[in-house]
Amino acid sequence: MSFAQRMIETSPAPPSIDRDVLVECIRACFDCAQACTACADSCLAEPNIAELVRCIRLNLDCADLCAATGRIVSRQTALEAQVVRSALQACATACRVCGDECDMHARRGMQHCAVCAEACRRCQRACDALLTQVAA
Amino acid sequence: MSFAQRMIETSPAPPSIDRDVLVECIRACFDCAQACTACADSCLAEPNIAELVRCIRLNLDCADLCAATGRIVSRQTALEAQVVRSALQACATACRVCGDECDMHARRGMQHCAVCAEACRRCQRACDALLTQVAA
Amino acid sequence: MSFAQRMIETSPAPPSIDRDVLVECIRACFDCAQACTACADSCLAEPNIAELVRCIRLNLDCADLCAATGRIVSRQTALEAQVVRSALQACATACRVCGDECDMHARRGMQHCAVCAEACRRCQRACDALLTQVAA
Amino acid sequence: MSFAQRMIETSPAPPSIDRDVLVECIRACFDCAQACTACADSCLAEPNIAELVRCIRLNLDCADLCAATGRIVSRQTALEAQVVRSALQACATACRVCGDECDMHARRGMQHCAVCAEACRRCQRACDALLTQVAA
Numbered sequence: 001m002s003f004a005q006r007m008i009e010t011s012p013a014p015p016s017i018d019r020d021v022l023v024e025c026i027r028a029c030f031d032c033a034q035a036c037t038a039c040a041d042s043c044l045a046e047p048n049i050a051e052l053v054r055c056i057r058l059n060l061d062c063a064d065l066c067a068a069t070g071r072i073v074s075r076q077t078a079l080e081a082q083v084v085r086s087a088l089q090a091c092a093t094a095c096r097v098c099g100d101e102c103d104m105h106a107r108r109g110m111q112h113c114a115v116c117a118e119a120c121r122r123c124q125r126a127c128d129a130l131l132t133q134v135a136a
Numbered sequence: 137m138s139f140a141q142r143m144i145e146t147s148p149a150p151p152s153i154d155r156d157v158l159v160e161c162i163r164a165c166f167d168c169a170q171a172c173t174a175c176a177d178s179c180l181a182e183p184n185i186a187e188l189v190r191c192i193r194l195n196l197d198c199a200d201l202c203a204a205t206g207r208i209v210s211r212q213t214a215l216e217a218q219v220v221r222s223a224l225q226a227c228a229t230a231c232r233v234c235g236d237e238c239d240m241h242a243r244r245g246m247q248h249c250a251v252c253a254e255a256c257r258r259c260q261r262a263c264d265a266l267l268t269q270v271a272a
Numbered sequence: 273m274s275f276a277q278r279m280i281e282t283s284p285a286p287p288s289i290d291r292d293v294l295v296e297c298i299r300a301c302f303d304c305a306q307a308c309t310a311c312a313d314s315c316l317a318e319p320n321i322a323e324l325v326r327c328i329r330l331n332l333d334c335a336d337l338c339a340a341t342g343r344i345v346s347r348q349t350a351l352e353a354q355v356v357r358s359a360l361q362a363c364a365t366a367c368r369v370c371g372d373e374c375d376m377h378a379r380r381g382m383q384h385c386a387v388c389a390e391a392c393r394r395c396q397r398a399c400d401a402l403l404t405q406v407a408a
Numbered sequence: 409m410s411f412a413q414r415m416i417e418t419s420p421a422p423p424s425i426d427r428d429v430l431v432e433c434i435r436a437c438f439d440c441a442q443a444c445t446a447c448a449d450s451c452l453a454e455p456n457i458a459e460l461v462r463c464i465r466l467n468l469d470c471a472d473l474c475a476a477t478g479r480i481v482s483r484q485t486a487l488e489a490q491v492v493r494s495a496l497q498a499c500a501t502a503c504r505v506c507g508d509e510c511d512m513h514a515r516r517g518m519q520h521c522a523v524c525a526e527a528c529r530r531c532q533r534a535c536d537a538l539l540t541q542v543a544a
Contacts, residue, residue, distance in 0.1 A: 003303045007310035010383035013317035030302045031275045038279035041347040045285035054214040061208050068204035072197050075313040078190040086226035093222040111282035139439045143446035146519035149453035166438045167411045174415035177483040181421035211449040247418035326486040333480050340476035344469050350462040358498035365494040
């Protein structure tokens, strides 16, 4: 069982939403923040770095939004739906745009971009799934 | 001149948007991230902490979104309007909700909440102003 | 295979250090940042919140240092040992102090503190292990 | 009066340390986090980006440690000297190494690196000054 799942199981502020959807979103946000941070770093080490500037920039933005959103969805106490929803929407948008960019570089052989694109797609789906659970 | 302004003035990727609006948004995001972090801490030290739980939670969420958004609007290279806009919208939402909560406690005499509410209002306005400059 | 491991495997700046030790440290930092964020939130929802103020404060500090250190050890390009070492030392210190506090509350029945203490212990060990690999 | 100063003045957990030294450290950490984030972005837009890879990497590490340390020194409640000291030491180290790198590029005409080096020097001094106030 992941730490995220165990922290949800032991929370005194039990979420009113589906726990599996919540845990998956928490994990996807933290994993994507890590993958985007590492992808920006890998792009920096590539010989064709000049072609990867947009990828690095989107990686950095996506890492920041995933990190913030991962923290926000880790909190169950006094949950404010408007704030959680706007964070999830921003995170899903960043994951979509960054995932598209990484996919393009992955098709040209950048393996780290392929892994990062996968992390972005999973996180986008997880945010979208959680959005259906947090009432507007 | 603030560091934020000097960093914009020396950027090789000059923003196409109004620099004063941009600099004010950068500064407001970083100031609000700091104020919300400090307000959560001050609430923790209050004797009536149990009444301040929602305030602490909103402070923490707002600090996280302001920190992420402050970083994102500090970047001018390969700017992607969709990502910047969704971050600004999430930040403005968090500032509005957190500012409302802090205002309520400020009216009951919490001075740190009064200062934090001011930082939230300024940041909300600054995000809204920058949103009018970043094309949809 | 975790995303952290796959990102290391595909990095064009291969680490000179033991990959298993590195991957474990990256994962432990991100897991501990999440657990500490969730533990602070769970403490906020406890009826005896006034007794948990020190725990919340240490959770927040530990989450911030784990998040920063997790990003830093995710980067392999142009690695500067002094910076990585000082981050690992700060993170290990925060994990030790926060783990001690959480352990104390765990012995009094706080289950979320028990899970968080485990995340802190693992992260402290992982930072200490990586410190032996990054030359002073 | 800055928001940081006003938040300290209204804190119910008054610091036992010199307030001017504390406020300067809080402000220097947040300003340096912003400057390093913007400097990494400016480096990304330079035609000689390949020569700036080490600068970008150090900017990113320094931004992360300044952001974490800025939050930690913003908290006055249940302050734990060991944690605060290790964060300040890590932040000062990152600022010194990043400041040295930026200085080198500033001498070659990179104006954003000159501004960032100044922010790093100020933050290093501010962390060192606060370290003399927080008992070991």
